[in-house]
Amino acid sequence: MSGGSDDFFIGWAPSAPMRDRRFLRRVAPLGLVALLAIAALFAGWQRTPRRAWFDFGELRSYRGVLVADPVPMLVLAAPEPTSGARVLLLCAEWKFGFDAALAKRLHLREVELRGTLIHDADGQAMVEVAAGSVADVGDGQPDAERLLGATEDLGEQVLRGEIVDSKCYLGVMNPGVLKPHRACAIHCIRGGIPPILLVRGTDGSPAEHYLLVGADGAAIHAQVLDLVAVPVEIRGRVERIGALRVLRADPASYRLL
Amino acid sequence: MSHSYRAVGWNGFKRRYDAVLAAAIVGYLTVFMAVSFAVEPSATEEIMLLRGTGTAAIVLLHVILCIGPLARLSPRFLPLLYNRRHLGVATFLVALLHGALATLTYHFGSDVNVFVSILVTDAGATRGSFPFQAFGFAALLILFVMAATSHDFWLRNLTAPVWKALHMSVYVAYALLLVHVSFGVLQSELHPGNVAALAVGFATVTALHGFAGAREVRRDAVVPADAGDGFVRVCDVADIPDGRAKIALVGGERVAVFRYGGLVSAVSNACQHQNGPLGEGRIVDGCITCPWHGYQYDPASGAAPAPFTEKLPTFAVRVVGGVVHVHRTPHPAGTRVEPARIEPPDTSGVEGGR
Numbered sequence A: 001m002s003g004g005s006d007d008f009f010i011g012w013a014p015s016a017p018m019r020d021r022r023f024l025r026r027v028a029p030l031g032l033v034a035l036l037a038i039a040a041l042f043a044g045w046q047r048t049p050r051r052a053w054f055d056f057g058e059l060r061s062y063r064g065v066l067v068a069d070p071v072p073m074l075v076l077a078a079p080e081p082t083s084g085a086r087v088l089l090l091c092a093e094w095k096f097g098f099d100a101a102l103a104k105r106l107h108l109r110e111v112e113l114r115g116t117l118i119h120d121a122d123g124q125a126m127v128e129v130a131a132g133s134v135a136d137v138g139d140g141q142p143d144a145e146r147l148l149g150a151t152e153d154l155g156e157q158v159l160r161g162e163i164v165d166s167k168c169y170l171g172v173m174n175p176g177v178l179k180p181h182r183a184c185a186i187h188c189i190r191g192g193i194p195p196i197l198l199v200r201g202t203d204g205s206p207a208e209h210y211l212l213v214g215a216d217g218a219a220i221h222a223q224v225l226d227l228v229a230v231p232v233e234i235r236g237r238v239e240r241i242g243a244l245r246v247l248r249a250d251p252a253s254y255r256l257l
Numbered sequence B: 001m002s003h004s005y006r007a008v009g010w011n012g013f014k015r016r017y018d019a020v021l022a023a024a025i026v027g028y029l030t031v032f033m034a035v036s037f038a039v040e041p042s043a044t045e046e047i048m049l050l051r052g053t054g055t056a057a058i059v060l061l062h063v064i065l066c067i068g069p070l071a072r073l074s075p076r077f078l079p080l081l082y083n084r085r086h087l088g089v090a091t092f093l094v095a096l097l098h099g100a101l102a103t104l105t106y107h108f109g110s111d112v113n114v115f116v117s118i119l120v121t122d123a124g125a126t127r128g129s130f131p132f133q134a135f136g137f138a139a140l141l142i143l144f145v146m147a148a149t150s151h152d153f154w155l156r157n158l159t160a161p162v163w164k165a166l167h168m169s170v171y172v173a174y175a176l177l178l179v180h181v182s183f184g185v186l187q188s189e190l191h192p193g194n195v196a197a198l199a200v201g202f203a204t205v206t207a208l209h210g211f212a213g214a215r216e217v218r219r220d221a222v223v224p225a226d227a228g229d230g231f232v233r234v235c236d237v238a239d240i241p242d243g244r245a246k247i248a249l250v251g252g253e254r255v256a257v258f259r260y261g262g263l264v265s266a267v268s269n270a271c272q273h274q275n276g277p278l279g280e281g282r283i284v285d286g287c288i289t290c291p292w293h294g295y296q297y298d299p300a301s302g303a304a305p306a307p308f309t310e311k312l313p314t315f316a317v318r319v320v321g322g323v324v325h326v327h328r329t330p331h332p333a334g335t336r337v338e339p340a341r342i343e344p345p346d347t348s349g350v351e352g353g354r
């Protein structure tokens, strides 16, 4: 220790004064423990992650009937084993929807495709279809109504919730809701991924989901972008098609809450 | 040989500091990920990691902002201040990882450019869609510039005032991040602990700066009495412990008045390195030694010992009847001034001066 100032810390000096060393030895472990506690608290306070998966890296083959309306989906003869879903919504890689022209062309054809499963604990599922993997393998014209189940009219309803993109919400981004995810959901919906209205359950009742389509039942995308990830109220006609719930309403009538 | 700049070099203390810092960051992220997946095993890895790195970066930033005032309030914190540069660079790297993960996860993969996405897509026109990511982006740019110019090479080449001003922008970054967090994650993660943590952090930073600032304001409020011939009366010699200094506001500038052996010298209080408060330093090996990174100066001439070239403005001093007088007008940096001799109390003053 250089000359005569034993209680003065000098960074370049060979050793720190005793007092400083004692202080550091006491404060450093305390600081570390506090830091780890903060990490645990912030992590533990998260509420938006839910039970949903993206089976990334597991490319599987699916065979079923492709339905183009109101959104591209694959109807299976038997439930998909992982999710239990019989209807798989379809989307493309990254932030893009399934090719609408291809869906139109293959509407009601039996196809085989490869893709990655996206699914949640409520038994909803989607497949991110690998580019160029869709093969038309059918010859007959299967009966879509028989496959999907009859369309049931549940009447006009007023629903309050949040518009999310189906791909991220169903498991690709978990959590994939609200403000942090807003820009991403906008890209996904603009890119052709079907928007859904997420109606959160109150007092522990489960959340409900409605596929959003126009009043005429056609797919909608760009029309809802301004109202993504914010609280909205939508008045429209609810239909049940098999396990899917579809909400028909003119996007111009959506109300920001 | 003359050094064009003097870097705060590597040494054992800094290596230990960096090791502890690295362990702290890795430990933080490990705990954050472990708890996140314990709470929800199906959560997305990238999102948990971007949340872990985001929160780690802002916690580190709070530590950085608190060390300055803590070191002024107690010298025990000086060792933490000494290597603050590495803390800053580490914070930038963690924040960069956070920003990169957020960009990759939320912005990459559409047909919109990622920067347009961060700056424009995120900025909505409706209530509840006030932008937040542009604020994070701006803060990251500031942290980048600070980290990139943190080396003493830049300090020398940008000149100390420019460098100092640049590094004050850490407060701008902090303000931007308060917006980034308040209008971002706090709109979705509603556990009250999150808001409380941000509020406590802000209150701590503000309070510490307040205390440390108030101390200086109190000290600067003491206007030294005029002592004639352009000198002002600073304090009694007896008020300055041997090997230490008294800081006084003389002619609008802070001056450090050192007492060492039987002598008294006065120099500008601002260290040429990073404006460290020299008057809170000591005389070590006959040199004024800065409390922040240990730069040294000869008390009589204000010049750093060879081979170093930093020079401080010096002031004429005299001791009259046990009272220290300092001249209002500084001498050009590096001008040698004869130290005042502390005389036995019964003799009247002997002048220093030129």
Ligand code: HEM
Pocket (backbone or CB within 6 Å): A180, A181, B047, B050, B051, B052, B053, B054, B055, B057, B058, B061, B095, B096, B098, B099, B100, B102, B103, B106, B118, B133, B135, B136, B137, B138, B139, B140, B143, B177, B180, B181, B184, B185
């Ligand atoms: C390009 C720059 C940045 C971008 C694009 C960005 C983006 C984001 C996004 C999207 C979120 C929400 C994440 C979520 O909850 O899923 C977020 C949160 C956050 N960011 Fe940033 N950020 C950037 C820079 C920064 C910087 C420089 C810091 C701090 C040093 C920071 C600190 C935080 C914190 C503390 C949170 C809240 C915790 C969390 O959710 O991660 N961000 N940021």
Ligand code: FES
Pocket (backbone or CB within 6 Å): B271, B272, B273, B274, B275, B276, B277, B290, B291, B292, B293, B294, B295
């Ligand atoms: S400020 Fe760095 S040594 Fe003085």
